[in-house]
Amino acid sequence: MSIVFSGVAIAMVTTVPFATYIASLYSWTYSFTIQAIVSIIALLAIYFAIPPLPVKEKKSYGSQMKILTKPIFMVSTAMNFFMVSAWFSTYSYFAEYLNKAKNMDSTMVSYMLFVFGIIGVIANWVAGKMLNRNITFTTAFFLSGTLIIPLLLYFSDGNMFATVCTIALWGFLYSPSFLNASTYMISSAPEALEFANSLATSFGNLGVTLGTTVGGWIIVSKGVEFSPWLTMAFGFLAFLMIALRQFLEKRGTTNQITVVQCTQQ
Secondary structure: OHHHHHHHHHHHHOHHHHHHHHHHHOOHHHHHHHHHHHHHHHHHHHHHHOOOOOOOOOOOHHHHHHHHHOHHHHHHHHHHHHHHHHHHHHHOOHHHHHHHOOOOOHHHHHHHHHHHHHHHHHHHHHHHHHHOOOHHHHHHHHHOHHHHHHHHHHHHOOOHHHHHHHHHHHHHHHOOHHHHHHHHHHOOOHHHHHHHHHHHHHHHHHHHHHHHHHHHHHHHHOOHHHHHHHHHHHHHHHHHHHHHHHHHHHHHHHHHHHHHHHHHO
């Protein structure tokens, strides 16, 4: 999964900085032309390069829908939603923030996107290794960036070196967000992995929508410099969901032990 999600980070290294640079030279409409070309290439690659994967064992809708009644799964879904909302409430306006809050021109912003992406490729690989050992710890570790980065952006102020270092750390902690959120959510429903995975993507996209929408409202009403604090607010909510899942899992384990003891008696 970390290899697959690295594609997002690779895009940050290549097409995103390039499109931003082209927009700075000509106009933003040219960046959409680049997006269309890349999308067509991706579509052709999916159609011609990916082999067919027939379903070996069909699962009933009922057996998959049961996961929606599991409190642990629903809490994990909320964590996914809040975590992605947290990151995208600021990242969606990455260029706007650096331009107005940090006084960087469009060319410098494209360089920052390049740094962001390079670090992101490494971060996805590291996150994949860490997830194999402990999913909850890894998710919490990278989620901590939603609390740390806003503070560092605030205290870096106009110091260019401090800002660049913060952006590098931002790229490291942000880039595996979809990987961590999806893995965390899927791990709560091992009996319906495919359905859980599809829901993880859906709620992740819903998080992008909420984060971008509320982030835009904050920018219009308060100013772009306030958007990182929204990231922190959503980050706190995501941490609360992790704590709640831990509580539910411990309570479930305690109940199972009690049942076993009663049975033995």
